[in-house]
Amino acid sequence: MVLFITGLCNRKCYYCPLSENRKNKDVIYANERKISGIDEAIDEAKICGSKGVGITGGNPILKIDRTCEYLKALKDHFGKDFHAHLYTTLEITEEHLQKLKEAGLDEIRLHPRMENLKNQDKKEDKKEVELNKLVEKLTLCKKYIKKVGVEIPAIPNMDDEISLIIQKINEIPVDFINLNELEYSETNYTNLLEKGFNEKNDYSSRMQGSQETALNAINLAKKHIIANNKEGYNLAIKMHYCPSTLKDSVQMKNRLINRAKNVAKEYELITDEGLLIKGIVKYDELIVAEKSTEDSNNPENNPFVQFLKYNELELGIDYEINTCKSEIYLNPILLEEIIEYIKENNIEAEKEFGEFRAYISEYYPTVDKLEVQRTPLITKKPKLNLKLRKKNLK
């Protein structure tokens, strides 16, 4: 689970990808769900079948007590094997680390100021200061936290600077460095273009040159470390390049699948990508029979619901009525079969029931239930036969 503990941050990185509703706002999210308490964080971790938590922001140390409170509660609830890692900046202090250790943090990932490392005129001293500060803070982290690493975006054309970071921190040594492919978002897009960067293609949010920089920096660092070590190869640090496609397709997919399994209703199907599929019938345009004395505002009286009820026991149909949205939800395959039958047989109803709409909806199993696709199954005026039974279906 990703626990976004606050959107507050003391830096203004030009490549910061945080969205408008999170950036510099003191809000908490567990995955994509906005939360206001520890119970909700525990609930989200359960729903997603999480094996651990990545605490991020903003900068979590700006809300150190809240961070430790959530961290400790998650550890207490799920046990010590529930792995917890945290992302933060070089503003971390010994006091923060003491608190994080007591709360049970397993791993910490530091993020230096990349702007200070860029080799531009008269910025040499800033670069040296930043590198020394990184080494100092990583060394401090090693005293308190079991696993210590660095995580940075692979900014195009920073091959030498990133290689230098790897060489420096390999001497401490720290456990790993993660180089993330640079991606654009709605908030950093203009900044990245102003810096002269371009999109890699028009079907992803990857930035051109980021992957090349990451791989080149790793190779450069390896060569330097080997060349400067008389006794042979001494590469203590693990280096990972994380392409955005891998992050999206593996981490996100696993999270969605776990969440979908826990929230899917009986009538819903789960796709290989972790999305949910359901059939929808809009009943607001269904009308009750002209001479009917029944209450037309009661959804239980509309023809489609009556049809489902009529067939409920025999077909084992599981459905749900959403009165706020005037929708009936049911298994998408079953809905397709019903609609196909109506179309193929041009069923004449005893009475006119009016128009209705039917769809297959595919959506994220997240709290906002973002719909990615809605496929209409019927667009013309059908007539329903309430006596339609299982034996008539394919």
Ligand code: SF4
């Ligand atoms: S440290 Fe992270 S959250 Fe803060 S501005 Fe930089 S990228 Fe954004």
